[in-house]
Structures are given as structure tokens and as C-alpha cells.
Amino acid sequence: MQRRSILDQLKSWARVNSPWAIHYNSGGCNGCDIELLATTTPRYDLERFGIKLQGSPRHADILLATGPATLQSIEPLRRIYTQMPDPKYVVAIGSCALSGGVFHGCYNVLGDLSRILPVDAYIPGCPPRPEAIIYGIVALLNSVRNSDQKITFTSDIELDIAEPVLFPRERGEITQPNRQPHADRYLRRES
Amino acid sequence: MATVVSASDQSRFIVPIGPQHPALKEPGHFEFTVDGEIITGASARLGYVHRGIEKGAESMNWTQCLYLLERICGICSHIHSIAYCQGLEKLADIEISPKARAMRTLVAELERIHSHMLWWGVAAHEGGFDTLFMYTWRDREIVMDLLETISGNRVNYSVNVIGGVRLDLSPEQVTKIVSGMKKLEERTKHYLEIVTNDSSFLARTRGIGVMTREEAQRLGAVGPTARASNVCRDVRVDAPYAGYHEYPVKIVTDTAGDLKARFVVRIKELFESYRIITNVAQNMPEGELKARRVPRKIPAGNVISRVEAPRGELFYYIESGGGEGPERIKVRTPTLPNWGSVLTMAAGLRLADVPMLLVGIDPCFSCNDRLIRLNPDGKQQTLTWQQLRDRGIEYYR
Numbered sequence: 001m002q003r004r005s006i007l008d009q010l011k012s013w014a015r016v017n018s019p020w021a022i023h024y025n026s027g028g029c030n031g032c033d034i035e036l037l038a039t040t041t042p043r044y045d046l047e048r049f050g051i052k053l054q055g056s057p058r059h060a061d062i063l064l065a066t067g068p069a070t071l072q073s074i075e076p077l078r079r080i081y082t083q084m085p086d087p088k089y090v091v092a093i094g095s096c097a098l099s100g101g102v103f104h105g106c107y108n109v110l111g112d113l114s115r116i117l118p119v120d121a122y123i124p125g126c127p128p129r130p131e132a133i134i135y136g137i138v139a140l141l142n143s144v145r146n147s148d149q150k151i152t153f154t155s156d157i158e159l160d161i162a163e164p165v166l167f168p169r170e171r172g173e174i175t176q177p178n179r180q181p182h183a184d185r186y187l188r189r190e191s
Numbered sequence: 192m193a194t195v196v197s198a199s200d201q202s203r204f205i206v207p208i209g210p211q212h213p214a215l216k217e218p219g220h221f222e223f224t225v226d227g228e229i230i231t232g233a234s235a236r237l238g239y240v241h242r243g244i245e246k247g248a249e250s251m252n253w254t255q256c257l258y259l260l261e262r263i264c265g266i267c268s269h270i271h272s273i274a275y276c277q278g279l280e281k282l283a284d285i286e287i288s289p290k291a292r293a294m295r296t297l298v299a300e301l302e303r304i305h306s307h308m309l310w311w312g313v314a315a316h317e318g319g320f321d322t323l324f325m326y327t328w329r330d331r332e333i334v335m336d337l338l339e340t341i342s343g344n345r346v347n348y349s350v351n352v353i354g355g356v357r358l359d360l361s362p363e364q365v366t367k368i369v370s371g372m373k374k375l376e377e378r379t380k381h382y383l384e385i386v387t388n389d390s391s392f393l394a395r396t397r398g399i400g401v402m403t404r405e406e407a408q409r410l411g412a413v414g415p416t417a418r419a420s421n422v423c424r425d426v427r428v429d430a431p432y433a434g435y436h437e438y439p440v441k442i443v444t445d446t447a448g449d450l451k452a453r454f455v456v457r458i459k460e461l462f463e464s465y466r467i468i469t470n471v472a473q474n475m476p477e478g479e480l481k482a483r484r485v486p487r488k489i490p491a492g493n494v495i496s497r498v499e500a501p502r503g504e505l506f507y508y509i510e511s512g513g514g515e516g517p518e519r520i521k522v523r524t525p526t527l528p529n530w531g532s533v534l535t536m537a538a539g540l541r542l543a544d545v546p547m548l549l550v551g552i553d554p555c556f557s558c559n560d561r562l563i564r565l566n567p568d569g570k571q572q573t574l575t576w577q578q579l580r581d582r583g584i585e586y587y588r
Contacts, residue, residue, distance in 0.1 A: 080211055102258060127347070
């Protein structure tokens with residue numbers, strides 16, 4: 001294992017002790033969002049880790065994203081991510097952000113944040129309890145503290161963006177056949 | 192009061208807000224046409240949270256739908272499932288027991304408390320009063336704990352099943368609920384005093400966003416927003432459902448119609464909720480939790496189901512083809528009719544008042560985004576029903 005230089009250690013010390021976060025709801029039901037907000041209030045007090053919810057993406061280190069990524073929210077999500085300064089981390093909160101959750105198969109839902117953003121930590125639950133959110137964020141910070149890798153710059157990452165169009169299949173922009181439950185139903189009706 | 196003009200008018204200065212914006216926790220895009228500091232027009236673009244739930248529900252069976260529809264909104268999840276369940280019970284002609292009705296009322300009122308406290312915390316935060324935000328959210332944890340002791344989850348409780356409820360109260364839980372309500376009542380009196388007496392807070396709320404009674408009726412405002420403008424409208428009273436026959440509520444109204452009135456109405460509603468919850472918990476009727484026989488297939492027909500969500504009237508239309516799943520479910524949530532009032536009231540206000548005004552109706556985007564507009568360039572497409580059906584079949588193949 002390669003020893004990190006003093007400067008690298010100092011940098012990650014600063015990063016871990018005062019990460020600012022931005023929250024974006026990419027189409028969730030609000031359940032995760034109110035739990036995230038509850039996490040910042042006195043009972044759970046996320047600020048004791050130096051974490052502060054920020055309004056502007058340009059001041060944020062961590063993107064706390066909830067929701068199953070609806071087709072309209074892909075573009076704002078991508079913009080927020082590209083506007084954040086490096087190094088930046090993405091935390092996907094809630095079952096929807098992990099897999100689409102209960103909305104899996106709905107026509108306007110991408111269903112998995114990792115298809116559009118490089119997600120660093122996943123927090124499952126519908127919604128996750130505030131303790132789980134704290135645990136997930138602290139786990140991310142621990143991995144940042146202990147990581148031997150140099151921080152990579154990710155802003156030139158190629159993002160796969162789908163446009164919200166009426167019939168994406170026909171334009172060839174969505175290729176993944178994830179509509180199985182609907183297809184079954186319609187085939188059943190036709191027969 | 193000035194009328195709403197289209198924000199696409201090129202000759203004016205337009206301030207775009209959103210979809211990501213510090214004032215709003217949920218995505219929504221607004222365009223305010225301003226003349227200096229003064230707003231002359233407003234328009235909204237919604238739909239960022241549209242997921243296709245109504246369509247998704249059509250591919251599920253009746254029981255699965257319950258859990259999907261509960262997740263339309265994480266703040267008022269219980270009231271959505273009440274609306275759905277009581278619609279189905281009407282279609283299938285299932286009589287639910289008094290105990291189940293009381294239990295539904297109890298959790299619905301607990302939910303109203305948590306929703307209102309959440310709202311006025313966030314509204315105080317938008318007004319720059321973060322201390323109140325922190326205090327209300329601390330006290331909100333009392334009701335969250337109660338919900339967790341009853342149902343096991345903090346947000347999506349899953350208390351309802353078709354034909355009744357899933358859970359019962361133990362004597363210890365009743366004691367906890369009663370003592371929790373007492374504590375909250377004391378705190379709420381303190382908050383009512385702050386909201387009506389604190390001069391810096393009043394400067395942000397008094398006389399701002401005034402909506403008269405006539406205007407509230409014309410714009411179709413619902414819920415506390417309408418009641419703050421002296422419109423006496425509450426589904427719990429007008430068409431009692433669940434246990435509101437046995438445990439009637441008094442309507443709280445205010446004549447002022449400004450932001451302060453909306454605070455006062457919501458806070459006073461909480462006292463009603465405390466009273467009902469204590470009453471229900473102490474006088475819980477005996478009986479079965481759920482109906483014995485719930486059919487897998489619901490008889491064909493359609494039904495309309497109305498309930499009073501924390502934000503106003505929630506409306507469900509359910510159509511059954513006699514099968515194991517719904518043919519169509521249409522949901523109209525209370526935030527949607529209230530948008531008209533916000534966009535109209537915005538005209539004439541200063542830009543700094545906008546966050547408070549937007550939050551004033553307690554908007555819930557995940558509730559209201561039931562559709563998206565797909566051709567913003569205005570090109571029209573006309574499809575016959577058959578063409579639309581063919582394309583649908585092809586799309587989902």
C-alpha cells in the first residue's frame with residue numbers, strides 16, 4: 001500500500017470534517033425528503049458531523065439525491081452534478097433511488113440513479129430512517145478518509161441522458177426493455 | 192389586483208426559479224415577471240415529479256395498488272390509502288367495523304399533526320426564522336414517535352387494508368398518545384402566541400398574499416388555504432367519512448385571508464386534532480379489525496371517493512372492470528387547485544415574499560404532478576382513440 005503524502009492527508013481531513021451537501025428530489029414521494037430534513041433537525045442533528053445542507057450546487061461536496069429519477073429530472077440532476085466542484089460524491093437515498101422501488105416499471109421513471117450519476121453510497125429503505133441516513137453519510141466520509149486512491153476528477157464523465165419524449169422507444173433513445181409488467185397485461189387483453 | 196400575464200412576454204424581465212432551488216425542497220419551475228422588485232406576473236411549470244403512477248396502477252392488482260398509491264405522497268400517505276380503500280369498499284359493498292373507522296381517523300389526525308408541524312417549520316425557515324423551524328421539528332418528533340409505536344414506520348404507515356385496518360392499539364399506546372397530545376397542546380399554544388405576536392415574523396406574514404373569500408371561491412382553493420379566506424369547506428364536515436360521524440370536527444376559519452391567517456388556521460386545526468385523537472384513543476370501540484371476506488375481484492362500476500387531506504380535499508375516481516385490478520384510477524390532490532391562488536396572489540408582491548407565498552399553500556409537488564406536457568413548442572398532435580391504443584400496445588410490448 002502506498003503511503004499518502006501529508007498534503008493528501010490534510011486535504012482529506014478538511015474534506016471529511018466539513019462536507020456541505022445539496023439535496024435534490026428527483027421525483028420521490030417526499031418521504032425520504034422529510035426524513036432527510038428531520039436528520040438535520042435537533043433530534044438527529046446531522047450538523048454535528050460538519051454537514052450542512054446548502055442551497056447552491058457550487059458550494060456542495062455531496063449530492064444527496066432521492067427519488068427514482070423521472071425523465072424530466074434527469075437534466076436538472078445532471079446540471080447540478082456538473083456544477084458541483086470536484087471532488088464530489090453522490091449519495092442515493094431510498095429504495096426508489098436504488099432500483100425504482102415501488103415505481104419500478106412506471107413509464108416516466110428511469111428507476112436507478114446509478115444509470116445517470118456515479119453513485120458513491122446507497123441508503124436503502126422506504127424511507128430510510130434518519131439513523132440510516134446518518135450511517136450512510138458517515139460510511140461515505142469514512143471511505144473518503146481511508147481511501148488510498150488519489151481523488152479522481154469526474155467532471156468530464158460522459159452522461160447518458162434521455163430526453164423526455166412522447167415515444168422514446170421509437171426514437172431509439174430508450175433501449176432497455178423494462179416494461180414487462182405492462183406488456184403482460186396488454187398481451188393478455190389482446191388475446 | 193393585477194391579472195396573470197404570460198411570462199413568455201419578451202419585453203419584461205423574467206426571474207426564473209427552480210427546478211433546484213433552496214426555497215423549495217421539491218422540484219418545480221416558476222417564472223416571475225418583475226418590474227423592479229414588484230412582481231407583475233407569474234407562471235409555473237410543474238411535472239418534474241411525474242412518475243406515471245396512475246398508469247402504473249392499471250397493471251397491478253387491487254392490493255398492490257394500495258402500496259403504490261400510498262407512495263404518491265410521503266407526507267400524507269395514510270389519507271391516500273383511506274381514499275382508495277373507502278372507494279373500493281363502496282364498490283365491493285364491504286361494511287367496515289366501527290373500530291377500523293376509529294383507527295383510520297386516529298392515524299389520519301396524527302398524520303395531519305405531523306404534516307402541519309412540518310409545514311409551519313418549513314414556512315418559518317423560508318421566512319428566515321430558523322429557530323422556530325428547529326423547535327417545531329423537535330416537537331414533531333413526538334408525533335413521529337407515536338406513529339412509529341403504532342405502525343412500526345415513521346413515514347409510510349400501511350395502516351389500512353381493503354376492508355379495515357391492520358393494527359390495534361394496546362393500553363400502553365393509548366397512555367402514550369394521551370400524554371403526547373397534552374405535551375403537544377402546550378407547545379402549540381406557545382407557537383400560536385409566536386405566530387400572532389412576534390413582530391419580525393408578523394412583518395413577513397401580515398397583509399401579504401391576501402385572498403378574499405370571493406377570489407378563493409373563484410380560484411377553487413381548497414383546504415386550510417381556503418379556510419383562511421373564510422371559505423367554510425371541509426370534507427370531514429361536509430361529507431363525513433371514516434370515523435368523523437362519531438367524532439365530529441369543528442371547522443376553523445379566519446377572515447383575513449393573508450399568510451398570517453393561513454398559519455393561524457393550521458395551528459388552530461391542530462387543537463381540534465388533539466381533541467379528536469384523545470377522544471378516539473380513550474373511547475376506542477370494540478370490534479373486528481377488518482372485514483372477514485374481501486373479494487379478489489371487485490365488481491364492475493365506478494366510484495368517487497373524497498377525503499380531507501392535511502392540505503385540502505383529496506379526490507379519487509376509481510373504475511373497476513370487474514377484474515383483479517383497476518381499469519382506471521384518477522387522483523386529484525389538493526395542491527393542484529391551490530396553484531391558481533398562488534400565481535394570482537403573486538402579482539403586486541415583492542420578489543422577497545415569493546418563498547413565503549409559495550410555501551403558504553403547503554405545496555406538495557409529488558402529489559400534484561399527475562401529468563406532463565410533452566410538446567412545449569406547441570405543435571398539436573391529434574390521435575384517434577384507436578391510434579392511441581395501438582401506439583400504447585406497441586410501446587409497452
